[in-house]
Amino acid sequence: xxxxxxxxxxxxxxxxxxxxxxxxxxxxVVFPFFMIFLLGGTLQLNLGRAAGFNFIGFTFTGFLGMTLxxxxxxxxxxxxxxxxxxxxxxxxxxxVSRYSIVFGKILGETLVAIAQVLPFIAFAxxxxxxxxxTALLLxxxxxxxxxxxxxxxxxxxxxxxxxxxxxxxxxxxxxLPQYFLAGLVSPINVLPWYLEALSLVxxxxxxxxxxxxxxxxxxxxxxxxxxxxxxxNAAVLALMFVVFMxxxxxxxxxxxxxx
Amino acid sequence: xxxxxxxxxxxxxxRRSKSNAVxxxxxxVEPGTFFALLGPNGAGKTTTISILTTTLTPTTxxxxxxxxxxxxxxxxxxxxxxxIFQNPSLDMNLTGEENVRFHAVMYGLFPYLPLFRxxxxxxxxxxxxxxxxVGLGAExxxxxxxxxxxxxxxxxxxxxxxxxxxxxxxxxxxSGLDVASRRNxxxxxxxxxxxxxxxxxxxxxxxxxxxDADRVCILDHGRVVAHGSTDEVKSQLAQxxxxxxxxxxxxxxxxLRELKLEFTEGxxxxxxxxxxxxxxxxxDLDEPLTMLRTESASLEDAYLRILAGEDA
Numbered sequence: 001x002x003x004x005x006x007x008x009x010x011x012x013x014x015x016x017x018x019x020x021x022x023x024x025x026x027x028x029v030v031f032p033f034f035m036i037f038l039l040g041g042t043l044q045l046n047l048g049r050a051a052g053f054n055f056i057g058f059t060f061t062g063f064l065g066m067t068l069x070x071x072x073x074x075x076x077x078x079x080x081x082x083x084x085x086x087x088x089x090x091x092x093x094x095x096v097s098r099y100s101i102v103f104g105k106i107l108g109e110t111l112v113a114i115a116q117v118l119p120f121i122a123f124a125x126x127x128x129x130x131x132x133x134t135a136l137l138l139x140x141x142x143x144x145x146x147x148x149x150x151x152x153x154x155x156x157x158x159x160x161x162x163x164x165x166x167x168x169x170x171x172x173x174x175x176l177p178q179y180f181l182a183g184l185v186s187p188i189n190v191l192p193w194y195l196e197a198l199s200l201v202x203x204x205x206x207x208x209x210x211x212x213x214x215x216x217x218x219x220x221x222x223x224x225x226x227x228x229x230x231x232x233n234a235a236v237l238a239l240m241f242v243v244f245m246x247x248x249x250x251x252x253x254x255x256x257x258x259x
Numbered sequence: 260x261x262x263x264x265x266x267x268x269x270x271x272x273x274r275r276s277k278s279n280a281v282x283x284x285x286x287x288v289e290p291g292t293f294f295a296l297l298g299p300n301g302a303g304k305t306t307t308i309s310i311l312t313t314t315l316t317p318t319t320x321x322x323x324x325x326x327x328x329x330x331x332x333x334x335x336x337x338x339x340x341x342x343i344f345q346n347p348s349l350d351m352n353l354t355g356e357e358n359v360r361f362h363a364v365m366y367g368l369f370p371y372l373p374l375f376r377x378x379x380x381x382x383x384x385x386x387x388x389x390x391x392x393v394g395l396g397a398e399x400x401x402x403x404x405x406x407x408x409x410x411x412x413x414x415x416x417x418x419x420x421x422x423x424x425x426x427x428x429x430x431x432x433x434s435g436l437d438v439a440s441r442r443n444x445x446x447x448x449x450x451x452x453x454x455x456x457x458x459x460x461x462x463x464x465x466x467x468x469x470x471d472a473d474r475v476c477i478l479d480h481g482r483v484v485a486h487g488s489t490d491e492v493k494s495q496l497a498q499x500x501x502x503x504x505x506x507x508x509x510x511x512x513x514x515l516r517e518l519k520l521e522f523t524e525g526x527x528x529x530x531x532x533x534x535x536x537x538x539x540x541x542x543d544l545d546e547p548l549t550m551l552r553t554e555s556a557s558l559e560d561a562y563l564r565i566l567a568g569e570d571a
Contacts, residue, residue, distance in 0.1 A: 001370075002367045005364050005367070005370050006365055006371075008364075008371040009361050009364040009365060012371060012373050013350065013353065013357075013361060016352075016353065016357065016373075017350075017352045017353070020352060021352075085347075085348075085351070086344065086346045086347060086348040087348050087349065087350050088348075089314055089342075089344050089346075089348045090344075090348045090361075090418075091365070092313075092314050093313065093314050093337060093340075094365035094366060095334050095337035095338040095365075095366065095367070096334075096365055097334075
């Protein structure tokens with residue numbers, strides 16, 4: 001019960017900070033909105049008929065998964081900010097499990113990421129993305145899984161960087177290739193073997209494919225859009241989450257105390 | 260009585276450093292003691308405190324806090340200690356009360372609820388009580404970034420006392436506080452000590468704050484250069500002085516030389532007593548005095564002499 005309260009306090013702190021910073025909300029919503037509106041729209045008009053599926057829906061699910069995953073991963077860098085402004089001392093001197101600290105941080109960034117995509121999902125209807133009530137319901141657990149995966153991935157990355165500037169460079173280096181390897185805006189049904197290998201170890205691939213699996217479930221386009229069944233994607237993500245969390249937390253705690 | 264803080268042969272060398280920040284430090288602190296860890300900048304005080312509070316791992320050596328090893332039983336150690344950090348460690352994006360609430364939940368004192376008014380009565384009362392003690396009052400509900408440096412320090416003090424720790428580590432606790440707030444804080448800490456057998460471990464540059472300490476340990480270049488009760492350290496290393504003056508200064512100067520007393524001459528004469536009884540010295544001065552004052556040994560004198568000796 002006590003550790004649960006710790007997790008809630010850490011998560012509440014992140015959400016409070018987000019609510020007080022409307023600039024972050026605007027920036028987070030505007031970027032994917034324009035990407036779907038511009039990119040999805042142009043792709044639908046030019047490639048949609050040839051591809052044989054709804055390109056706006058395809059782009060929307062790609063950006064939805066990417067935003068949830070990447071926003072949570074990037075949010076973990078605030079642990080580094082805490083280290084620089086000495087708030088990390090307050091956290092790390094507390095008599096609580098280090099896993100609770102890390103999980104609380106991931107939950108907080110998860111709530112922030114979900115808050116960021118709510119207006120984005122609402123706007124999807126305007127863009128005629130095929131979202132059924134069942135898909136909307138299923139998107140809730142998918143969002144949680146995607147964010148948790150992003151958090152664990154961000155935690156692991158955090159151990160390789162020393163400041164926010166390095167984090168931004170590292171995140172560009174790590175995320176940009178995944179946009180293509182995970183099929184953010186273009187299908188990846190066919191890839192050369194070396195790109196296929198890289199794609200298979202890219203967590204974002206499973207996040208986006210899981211999102212598409214839920215949104216396109218029951219549609220005629222399902223087989224052309226989705227690579228793996230949602231259960232397979234969820235299982236791979238669960239395995240990756242455990243590995244990244246254990247390794248990331250151990251490295252993070254070691255780095256915090258063993259200077 | 261077993262020591263509540265046991266430090267044995269503590270060594271800390273930071274990665275990429277060629278020398279030890281803490282170099283073989285050992286000391287004990289008994290329960291309920293007011294212990295002061297003193298030393299110039301870079302002496303290793305904050306590094307030592309960081310190891311004692313589990314935020315830093317030692318390179319070698321053994322440290323036990325309240326009977327628990329800092330490496331193997333870090334959680335148990337953390338439950339027994341409170342710390343007021345040298346550098347501000349507040350979340351600037353939250354209000355003062357939100358920072359305190361975060362701390363209270365982290366220490367398992369209260370369940371987490373997202374608003375102050377939803378928190379239990381006990382929490383709200385304690386925040387109000389502590390805010391009054393340090394003179395923060397309703398300012399505690401302001402965003403931290405809108406508080407002055409002194410107010411932020413007060414807020415950290417409220418937070419550090421929130422969970423009523425057995426051992427309170429105070430790393431330069433009153434820097435940035437005005438005189439009245441400083442006095443209020445020490446008064447409150449003294450009351451806490453009496454009520455709860457609180458052990459205090461203080462590092463400070465304000466040596467007058469360490470005058471009340473039961474024991475002091477002076478560090479320099481990561482090593483212990485003096486350790487003992489405050490009176491012991493003062494009597495060993497600090498001097499008592501006699502301040503005198505006379506209408507016939509020439510005669511007084513001559514008499515001081517006859518008595519083989521070491522003195523300096525400025526606006527008046529400052530005579531080193533070197534263990535002599537001041538009353539006997541005054542009795543031996545024949546000239547009528549226009550000024551007479553004794554100056555007791557201070558911890559600051561002892562501290563400066565020790566450091567001067569180390570640097571020599």
